[in-house]
Amino acid sequence: MDKLKLKALYADLRPDLDQVEKELITSVASDAPLLTDASLHLLQAGGKRIRPVFVLLSAKFGDFSIERIKHVAVPVELIHMASLVHDDVIDDADTRRGRPTVKAEWNNRMAMYTGDFLFSKAIASLANIEKPYAHKLLADTMVELCIGEIEQVEDKRLYDLSVKDYLRRIRRKTALLIRVSCELGALASEVDDKTRIHLRNFGYYVGMSFQIVDDILDIVSTDEMLGKPAGSDLLLGNITLPVVYARDEANVSRLLARIEQGDTTExxxxxxxxxxxxxxxLEKAKRLSNLYLEKAMNEMRSLPNSPAKRSLQNIALFMSKRKF
Structure with missing residues (x-):
């Protein structure tokens, strides 16, 4: 299973990730049991913890201390979780990773409160890092992420979506949070500025490649592999890069017209x-994903050789070639 192969790539980080996982559970504790239960529901659904992994590996280029770094790894994962909860409300999604979503298990209102709660907990966790620039970075990223959520609503059923608009959307939806994961990890461990900038750029390019692959997999994977119906995003009107490239083909154009008119049957x-x-x-989308991956690898070439560098390269390659 690809997910297990990915985890094998960062097996050396398992003790550090275990610390992050414990801190995540502690961080969602609340005097409101419903909020705690809803947060744990998503947290315990699993996940690849890609963003914390990028924090940890970027921090390995400097003065690494898990007691300090976990307060950076936790907020980026909480922000990611919050965005998932909000996305499921926007998309009216009932399942994620093969489990009921928060909105399906409770309701839309509870899901929105849970997402807001996770955002606030992310800010509280980063308060342990006494670096004003780190707080500005995270705040700016959260603003961009929220703008991205609004854009996703505005772009729904926008069948003439341009490549430029698609890339702008995934920049906010995915790439910026992976970029900030790398940069915050570097900042928290006092990495020099040159290395920090290469890590930041690496995270951005990997994030762009990762999301394009994600959108490809929504088409080529099975329902079982995805943990949700394949192509469900398209029926909801979320136009992705493979569709942008293929929409002028006669068969695709005909079916999109049917969907636009309300035909969303199985x-x-x-x-x-x-x-x-x-x-x-699909092939055009893969080529663009590979271009972003190549840019990411170019950033890595400027970094000193180390186990962390090799792990970042291997994970980036795997994420951009994965089949899950």
Missing amino acids: ETRHELLTVLRKSEG
Whole structure:
């Protein structure tokens, strides 16, 4: 299973990740049991913990201390979790990672409160790091992430979405949080400025590649692999890069027109997946993902050789070639 292979790539980080996991559980404790239960529901659903991994590995280039670094790894994961809870409300999603979403287990209002709670807990966790620039970085990223959520709503059923608009959206949705994970890890461990900037750029390019691959997998993977119906994002009107590239093909255009008119049946979903899997849009999207991956690898070449560098390279390569 690909998820297990990925975890094997950062097995050396397991003791540090265990510390982060304990801190995550502690951080979502609340006097309001419902908020705690809803937060733990998402937390215990699992996840690859990619953002904390990037924090930890970037911090390895400096003066590493897990007692300090965990207060950076925790907030980036909490922000990621908060964005997932909000996304599920926006998309009216009932499952994530094969489990009921917070909005499905409770309701939309509870999901929104949970997301806000996780955002606030992220800010509280970073308060342990006495670096004003780190707080500005995280705050700016949270603002951009929220703008990205609004853009996702505004772009729904925007069937003439441009490549530029798509890239702007995934920049805010995914790439900026991975970028800030790398930069905050470097900041917290006193990494020199030159190395920090290379790590920041690496995180950004990996994030762009990662999200494009994610959108490809929403088309080529099975429902079981995704833990949700494949192509469900498309039926909801979330237009992704493979569709942008393929929408002028006759079969794709015909099916998009049906969806635009309200035909969102299971039959239509399967038909759309079939034609998209045969389209040129997938290959074009893969090529752009690979270009971002190449940019990420170029940033790594400027860093000193170390186990952390090799791990970052291997994880980036795996994330951009994964099949889950």
